[in-house]
Amino acid sequence: MNAELLASPIGLVAAVIALTVVLVGISTLFWGLFRLFTVPGVVVHEFAHKQACDLVGVPVLEVAYFRFGDPPGYVRHGQPERYRESFVVSVAPFLGNTLVAFAAFLGLAALLETTGELRTASLTTVATALALGWFGLSIGMHAFPSTGDANALWDRSRAEWRQSPRVLLGVPFVVVIYVANLLSWLWADLLYAIGLFVLAAWVVGIGPV
Numbered sequence: 001m002n003a004e005l006l007a008s009p010i011g012l013v014a015a016v017i018a019l020t021v022v023l024v025g026i027s028t029l030f031w032g033l034f035r036l037f038t039v040p041g042v043v044v045h046e047f048a049h050k051q052a053c054d055l056v057g058v059p060v061l062e063v064a065y066f067r068f069g070d071p072p073g074y075v076r077h078g079q080p081e082r083y084r085e086s087f088v089v090s091v092a093p094f095l096g097n098t099l100v101a102f103a104a105f106l107g108l109a110a111l112l113e114t115t116g117e118l119r120t121a122s123l124t125t126v127a128t129a130l131a132l133g134w135f136g137l138s139i140g141m142h143a144f145p146s147t148g149d150a151n152a153l154w155d156r157s158r159a160e161w162r163q164s165p166r167v168l169l170g171v172p173f174v175v176v177i178y179v180a181n182l183l184s185w186l187w188a189d190l191l192y193a194i195g196l197f198v199l200a201a202w203v204v205g206i207g208p209v
Contacts, residue, residue: 040135041142049075051096059078060076060077063075087170093143097142102200104132111132112201137193144184
């Protein structure tokens, strides 16, 4: 009787521990897979920042195109001398990621148009389609600048608007960045990437007329 009473709590604790280990393992696995999925998007995002810095002459101090950490990528650079330099560096990923993602989706749409049924396509064609879809989704989902980019623009706007009221023209972009990052909790970034694919499919001619 006593053995049964002891075995029951011990078994319950063991079951809870085992369930916790399984759940942690599954969540860690999904986290790792999601991070791997985001590699193209993060790399293109940070590459756009880096190229924008080089374009406007802002010194780059350190670059991490991708890492398993938080943030998954970053570009540390010097303080831009002019507001327009800050603006270019901040919004560069939106333009760069959008163009690259759209190009990938155009390639995917053209492939689907010429191939028809993927079920009867060759393994190479299917692999190419999956790669283009992966690149398009990942890169498109990382098109929005981060809140850090928005903070940098907002700080410059507040500090310089009296000397140069033209910087207020950038405030709507700051608001859009904040809203986009807020809506990312509702998968707005994924919807944006899907929208790019729909547009690419329409351009190629496989979307609804």
